[in-house]
Amino acid sequence: MAQLLNWFSSPNDAELFLSWITEPMGWHNHEDKSCQEYFQYKGINFPQIIYSEQVLQMVEDNFQVRDDDIFNVTYQKSGTVWMLEILSLIHSNGDPSWCRTVPNWDRAPWFETVLGYKTALNNKSPRIISSHLPAQLFAKSFFRSKAKMIYTVRNPKDVLVSLYHFASMFHPFKDPGTLDQFLESFLKGDVPFGSWFDHVKGWMNLKDKENFFFITYEELKKDLRGSVVRICQFLDKDLDDEAIDAVVANASFEAMKNNKMSNFSLSPHFIMNQKKSAFLRKGISGDWKNHLSAAQSECFDQVYQERRMPLKARSQEQMKVLPLSSAHLVQHPVSHSAPPIAPGHS
Numbered sequence: 125m126a127q128l129l130n131w132f133s134s135p136n137d138a139e140l141f142l143s144w145i146t147e148p149m150g151w152h153n154h155e156d157k158s159c160q161e162y163f164q165y166k167g168i169n170f171p172q173i174i175y176s177e178q179v180l181q182m183v184e185d186n187f188q189v190r191d192d193d194i195f196n197v198t199y200q201k202s203g204t205v206w207m208l209e210i211l212s213l214i215h216s217n218g219d220p221s222w223c224r225t226v227p228n229w230d231r232a233p234w235f236e237t238v239l240g241y242k243t244a245l246n247n248k249s250p251r252i253i254s255s256h257l258p259a260q261l262f263a264k265s266f267f268r269s270k271a272k273m274i275y276t277v278r279n280p281k282d283v284l285v286s287l288y289h290f291a292s293m294f295h296p297f298k299d300p301g302t303l304d305q306f307l308e309s310f311l312k313g314d315v316p317f318g319s320w321f322d323h324v325k326g327w328m329n330l331k332d333k334e335n336f337f338f339i340t341y342e343e344l345k346k347d348l349r350g351s352v353v354r355i356c357q358f359l360d361k362d363l364d365d366e367a368i369d370a371v372v373a374n375a376s377f378e379a380m381k382n383n384k385m386s387n388f389s390l391s392p393h394f395i396m397n398q399k400k401s402a403f404l405r406k407g408i409s410g411d412w413k414n415h416l417s418a419a420q421s422e423c424f425d426q427v428y429q430e431r432r433m434p435l436k437a438r439s440q441e442q443m444k445v446l447p448l449s450s451a452h453l454v455q456h457p458v459s460h461s462a463p464p465i466a467p468g469h470s
């Protein structure tokens with residue numbers, strides 16, 4: 125959205141233009157999200173205006189991936205902007221100037237959005253490109269390229285909670301209703317970008333490709349420095365210790381929260397009402413325990429068990445997040461202190 129700033133001489137012009145297209149849809153009254161509807165593209169929900177069928181089709185069929193592109197792919201609320209910041213900082217060898225002067229949506233545009241598509245086309249190589257697309261809708265040219273992809277996965281219960289808050293403050297999304305109602309929609313995949321389970325399964329088919337690297341939000345939380353080192357290795361970027369330290373310092377939750385180029389405070393308030401819930405909300409693992417009842421958690425676990433898949437996790441941290449083979453699923457009675465299966469761990 126705020127990529128509109130690209131096209132206008134000032135933020136005010138961009139905001140005026142946005143007002144003009146969004147006012148008839150009632151977006152200005154951000155207390156009222158009752159009129160929001162999604163459109164479906166190949167069976168997946170997308171919010172209107174920021175996405176269009178035409179652009180989604182162009183991404184899939186026409187977008188020319190370059191071999192030196194780096195893709196930052198996630199299911200929403202799994203750490204996209206965090207990884208975006210890390211990749212931006214690695215790109216500039218730890219120098220935070222780029223991150224402090226250019227909005228994240230221009231540094232690493234979400235190329236499936238109407239505005240991000242144009243930004244991605246115009247950005248100079250090597251490009252960093254973000255995406256929430258499921259694998260089956262992704263740019264076909266990626267699969268023939270040497271471009272690298274980092275896929276970040278997060279405990280789906282934390283994704284649910286983060287998305288619940290986000291849906292209440294991000295105007296293009298439908299009102300999430302009660303947490304019970306939203307849990308049902310989430311587990312059915314009746315949310316933007318479809319089912320978390322399908323998204324992870326779809327992308328994990330690439331797990332043995334050498335241009336594909338997957339990491340979890342929980343690993344980033346537990347050992348950001350070690351994670352940055354591994355990401356640099358994957359990208360063949362040789363940063364010295366000082367530069368790595370600078371990446372870690374500038375990609376911290378606090379640094380990003382204080383950076384207006386990363387905290388979405390430049391987004392018009394009628395698009396993102398951060399008074400309701402901040403984009404950089406809590407930035408912790410395991411917040412689901414503060415929100416989900418034992419019954420809701422159990423309901424989640426049941427679906428998780430049904431949808432589990434055989435995947436080999438590389439580390440203990442990944443084992444806590446991924447839908448693993450049944451051998452990894454330990455059945456405990458449901459309780460907040462002893463969560464029953466993988467997503468139950470923080």
Ligand SMILES: Nc1ncnc2c1ncn2[C@@H]1O[C@H](COP(=O)(O)OS(=O)(=O)O)[C@@H](OP(=O)(O)O)[C@H]1O
Nearest residue numbers: 200201202203204205206286376377404405406407
């Ligand atoms: N630096 C850092 N450290 C820890 N956590 C961070 C960081 N940056 C973003 N976040 C948290 O990531 C959540 C937002 O996820 P996404 O960036 O994937 O959102 S989006 O899908 O692109 O809208 C959202 O999680 P919640 O706080 O749980 O809502 C952000 O706070």
